[in-house]
Amino acid sequence: MIALKKVSKIYPHSTHPVKALNEISLSIDKGSFCLLMGPSGCGKSTLLNLLGGLDLPTSGEILFKGQSTIDFKDSDWTALRRSEIGMIFQFFNLLPMLTAAENVALPMLLRGNPPDLAKQKSIAALDKVGLAHRLDHLPSALSGGEMQRVAIARAMAISPLLLLADEPTGNLDSHTGNEILSLLAAQTKALGLTLLMATHSQQARSFADRIIFMKDSEIERIETRP
Amino acid sequence: MNKSACLPLILAILLFAGSELSQAEPASEPSRFKKALPGYAFSFPRDHGNHPDYLIEWWYFTGNLQSQEGSAYGYELTFFRRGIENKVAEENPSHWAVRDLYLAHFAISDLSNKGFFYDEKISREAIGKAGAKIGKMAVWIDRWSAVQTGDGIRLLADNATMHIDLNLIPAKPLVVHGDQGISRKGDEAGEASHYYSYTRLRTQGTVRVKEKEATVTGLSWMDHEFGSSLLGAGQVGWDWFSIQLDDGSEYMFYQIREENGSNDPVSSATVIDTEGKSRHLSAQEFSLKPTRNWTSPHSGASYPVAWEIAVPSEGLSLTSRPALDDQELMTSQSTRVTYWEGATHFSGQKKGRQVQGKGYVELTGYAQTLKTQD
């Protein structure tokens, strides 16, 4: 599904350049549920940003579905995010002036789907995350768990191949976090999509196929589960 | 208009350039002005009035006055008329078209306070702004005037600092100067004027200098002269004397100076005895000798202000002394001529007797020559 070849990311600074990732090589299979774990500042978020095309590597190569992204322009990454890569964040990152349904429909609208279809799909996606009764609520009227469900619904609605999640439970209590993790696991399994999730949550380990431990910008070890 | 650069030397033209102007006229267009020629018959009051047929004319009054409080004054009030020859202008029906130009000088010597004040005017006729009547004496510019009134003449002149209002009554009949009705000024025919004077005019009236007004009495002298050319070529100026002696006689002298420093032989004099009978003196019959010069701090010119005068045939020898040194007029505005015209005291001997007198002396042509400016 995704492969990294000696990917490094260095944030330039006149005196002390920060090496966020150091020659990471990694490959993730289609349909796997992968966790990225490690202490704060080890490079988890950087890795996710690179995979989502929000940032570009300093050196090395990222392969998506076997295809090199080395020559990708912003518009190519945008196209990928529209149809194949979904993203979920710790702070939910919903647009505050849009309703839940509108938030979910937005990516589809952005890629040019007809509004009716987008609306239909967004209702279906919210239904799947158990929020059919919250369609017209603004984010400010939703609880943390609900907001993250909306975010998941938004990410899932475009039927991505890859889901990148950055601490999706980091801002939730453990009970709600567990619900969200179950939801994510169920969805990935059901749709056969690939999930890469950066997390500190120990609960999450029980859902994972693979756990990648990072330390000081490098991969420390990888645990694989049957 | 800047006073130093704009207006021409009108008095200079008036006094000296007349002949040149007339001569400059093309022969085909003869001057409209008559020449002063011998044989002129004076007639009064006609000849008190204006003579527009002549290029140049003036009415000239000077006098020495005393107030009851003992203050002494000298005064001068002169009106000039100068005809203008311009064919185009003569066709102009406007009342402003200049046929004649009028000028006036007015000076008061405040002898007790050693003050000397003068003013001047220039004007065209301009619907009565200035003028001179024909047939009687009446000449004026604005409120300055000399007008015949009954048996006398009334003089009026004023400005912000001074004022005179004087009545002049002749104590003697008028005197015609020169020979055959002309007073010669040069050798050419027409270089002459018709010239008469009232040599003793009993005067009373008021004089005001600054804030001080005084009732005055005294003696005045009047000249009235008209002609079309007064000075000949090569003449630079003149010295003129009017003397009223306390024995009741008067003397008039004038000498015309030439460029080469000599005096023109046409210089002459007139003696008027106590009865009013006059006698013409030729240049050989008198002598005028300067004894002291005064240098003007204003113009830098040096004037012979004191003289020794002798008329051997009259047994007369006089010395003159200016009542005030600084009686210089720099008439920049109207005439651009600088001259000395001052009340003067005379004393000496006549036929062995002591005589005293007062009068006026006019000294021209010391400050500048004909065509220069400044």
Place this chain on the structure above:
Amino acid sequence: MSQQILLKFISLRHLLHEKRTWLTLIGVALGISVFVSIRIANRSVLQAYHQSVDAFAGETTLEIVGRSGPFNERLLIALRKEAAIEKISPLVQSVLPIVEPASAAEEMLLLMGIDLLQEQDFRDYEIQGESDEIEITSAFEKLLDPESIFLTEAFAARHRLKIGDALSVRMGGDVLSFKVAALLKAKDIGQMRDGNIAFLDIATAQWRFGKIGQLDRIDLISDVQLALDGLITQLENRLGDGVLVRRPKQRNRHVEKMLFSFQMNLTALSAISLFVGLFLIYNTLLVSVAHRKKEIGMLRALGVDRPQIFRLFTIEGIAIGLFGGFFGVLMGALLARWVVQVLSTTVTALYVPIPPSPFSLPLPLFVEGIVIGVLVAAFSAIYPAWQAARLKPREAMEGIYSSEETGFKHGKLCVLGSGAGLLAFLLSQMPIRWGMSWNGYLAAALLLAAFSFFVPSTILAFSRGIRYFVRNRAPAWRLAQGHLEQAIRRNAPTISAFMGALAMMVSVVIMIESYRKTVLIWIDQTIQADVIGFPASYMTSDSDESMPDIIRSEIAALDTVEAVDGYRSRIILFRDAPVELAARDLAVHAAHSDYLFRKGSRDRLFQDAIGGTTLFVSEVLANRLELNEGDSIQIPTPQGLIPFQIGGIFYDYGTDGGKMVIDRSQIKKYWQDQQIDALLVYIKEGVDVVSLSQQLRSQWGTRQGLSFTTQRDFKTEIMAIFDQTFLITYALEWIAIVVALLGIANTLFVSILERQREIGILRSIGASQPQVIRIVLAEAVYMGLIGNLIALVCGFFLSLLLIFVINKASFGWTLQFHFPPEILLHSFIVAIGTALLAAFLPARKAARTDLKEAIAYE
């Protein structure tokens, strides 16, 4: 922590490092520059005007002018008897077009005939002869020579004229030839009319101008000890009612009053930019407060007290005002160079000849510009600074969005707005008197304020109104709509400023269009002559050139011509103020053309006036002097005061000084005036206008110095002059729009800064860069639309004020209201265009947002 440290560490850094500070600075500078440039130009023009007047007057303490025009010179005789008068200088003058030298051809020359012998007491100048050694005789001859003319050095230098060169002017077909006798060297007089002024002897002037026995003016120098008022009465008693005795300054009081109104209008217009600049500072600071909430919270936590926070923001505002003022003054000075030129041309066309004004930046105006900048800034900083000061530390530190969530009290604003609107209405209903319309300007300001108060409610209504429509549109429309409402606090002042600028634009356009339309109708109805003939210099200046009546009869005798109306215009002093007295062949005019009378039967009115002592008065004059139909008025004529009855009051937009019309028989009778200024030729049916006008041109044109123009060309020319006079008005409006544009750009920039995170989310869920740009542009379009919507309504009411209150009071014209429908389209285009232009840079910045930073919250 002391205030200085706060300022040094915090304010200075914000001010220097934020691009929008510069935008604000430019906007404020631009606003002030417009205001300053108009002030400079007004002042320069007035100064140039006064200078020319003073040069004319010189030492003169009083002057005498004829009420009916030139007066009899014999008046001098009576005048000379007045002991209090020390000097008298009579004057005959004429303004005529130059024929030779060719380089000056058709330039106008003011020829002043004076008594050169006594001028030195009156006017200060120096004559330069050809050398110091003037031949006394020639100098003297020159002075009074009928061919002599004295020119200013400026004029002579411009046309390379030397002493002795020829100069000629045209007068009704005659050419008057002169020789340059000397040059006048004087600063004042050289500046007057650009040096196009010449002196000649009064005798020559009377003769050659055909004014034998007449004077145009007498200048007096009176005894300085005497009170002038008493002397004026004394002289008027002595001289009779044919003349007016006045101080030289009074000569122009009437012109000055009109100039004042004109300049006041310009100043008011230029103040709009200032007003827009005020909003700009207000907005910048408000946004700054919102943006720096965390910082404020931290400062408060560190022990900075409220007054210090208040001062911090006030001083930041003042700093913007100070620098904006400084640059504004400099820019204003640059701008003024152009404005002065245009203004001189306009004032010359409308009121009095103004010499090209010397440009200068006087220190007081320099200081004034900066002070205005600081005051405007301080005023607009109060509310934002207060907002900053009242923040609670904890709230402030919580985050960005909180500020937008507090309830916005737009209801209260609506009440305020209604109050302001009502007050504006009441002010507009006050009775109109000629002069400065304080109530009108105040009402206009209140109206602008009123509509500004309605902006927030309109934003909400608009946002809600379009919500349904945008739901199914591209997401940019929906997102922009959301932002619009969310950031109402920031958007409202921006839209207000933009609305204000646009509303003024709209109102001025409506006013000008109404005016234009009115003038067009007026021209169509009153100028029906097929060919119009006049001296070549007639249209563009104050020329005194005219033509003899014989030309009229000659042309009338042509078999292609139906009738010719001879038009003669004179200036008389009616109730001490100059009024144009027009005389024409009313029978011809009535048969072929028209006047638009306020009331009464047209035929009847003409009937009464033809050959009789009934006259028509223009509406402007009637309003100004409170004259009515049927009134009997005393018209000064050379024969004394003659009673005339006002027959009709007609609309007239040709002059602004007011006009009276009488039958030409009357001017022949009372003035013995047979001259004509213009010929109005009516052709027989079927005659070709163009070929007739060509015939007229070839037969009378060059010989008599006449121009013949067809009705169409004549109208075009009038409209060209009309449009020229409004050039500056349009320019002012555009600058106000540019300032507003900067306001929108500024607001959007801030909006982008605040929404980085949001943009990050959008990008992360697949929004492309062009899509982000579109969102920003969409928001700008909304702002433009709302601004435009309110501006149209506000502009409509403002235009009513302008037309029916301010203009009416300032100039006396009644204009027909005309709403140009195309303004709807134009203002829409301007609004959207401006908004999009303003949004372009912020949108690009938004698209380039650094994504990982935008969403990073770890």
